[in-house]
Amino acid sequence: MKFSIDVLGVFLKVVVKINKVTFAPLVVSTLFILLTSLLAHCARRAVQKLVKEPFVKLLFEEAIAAAELCGCCFELIIIADNFGVATYAIYLFALTIWWSLNWGDATACPYTHIEDVIEGKGDIRKSLLKTWAELTGGLLVFKYVQMYWALEISETHKDKAIEDCKADLQVPVIYGAIVEGVATCFYRLASKSLGDLSPRFATAIDAFIGTSLVVAAFDYSGGYFNPVLATSLKAGCEGHSLLEHAVVYWVGACTGSILSVYLYKLPVIQNYIRGTTVVNGDSIWADKDD
Structure with a gap:
């Protein structure tokens, strides 16, 4: 050491x-x-x-x-x-x-x-x-x-x-809302899956997925996926109005989050989660013997 x-x-x-x-x-x-x-x-x-x-x-x-x-x-x-x-x-x-x-x-x-x-x-x-x-x-x-x-x-x-701060939104408002919404939905689905599957290194995997999504959206909406974070850093900045900010970072992200709740309950996803938990086809899963 x-x-x-x-x-x-x-x-x-x-x-x-x-x-x-x-x-x-x-x-x-x-x-x-x-x-x-x-x-x-x-x-x-x-x-x-x-x-x-x-x-x-x-x-x-x-x-x-x-x-x-x-x-x-x-x-x-x-x-x-x-x-x-x-x-x-x-x-x-x-x-x-x-x-x-x-x-x-x-x-x-x-x-x-x-x-x-x-x-x-x-x-x-x-x-x-x-x-x-x-x-x-x-x-x-x-x-x-x-x-x-x-x-x-x-x-x-x-x-x-x-x-004076400048907005990170580089695309039309509706596209920005879609980017924030889709990425938030995907991230929440991943987080819920990791929570149920409890794989080894779940925290690191979750962090990697979140970071990757932020980087992917960086040049479009800024990749905040969190209304409070976006409001603290960018509300009132030059480049969009407060209403446009709310649509992208509040409505977009919250809609994606709500959608993830219902998508996660779909049988195809639940069957995969239950099947993976039982079968353990990969050594990252918590109860898999290496």
């Missing part, structure tokens, strides 16, 4: 020295993401210790999760713009795994609550309160991001704190 750490240290020193101008801004972005995740983790632990009422605790956890998600994704935009989509995808993949392991029952995503209502696992009032908590966390976190950007520690943050 010590040898590995020493080698990594030497490697980083060489890289920073040779390519300081390019590498340093990425380090700054990485440190911001780590700081944001650490603060969210501490806030989550504090809530778990101080708040006793389960639903109130969940509301705080939803707000924290949404703030962490949106805060990190603000910086991921910087990474994508300056270091490419491939680098962005690596960071998103790692963060998705981290969020899956640390958020508990929080989702930071409104349409999961809609799914619960449809399936009889939740009620409308609680779903609306969860969505309100998520929006609160997602919108308030920009002030924190803005303070960090205003320091202009690296060139990639120059003027970002005061810069």
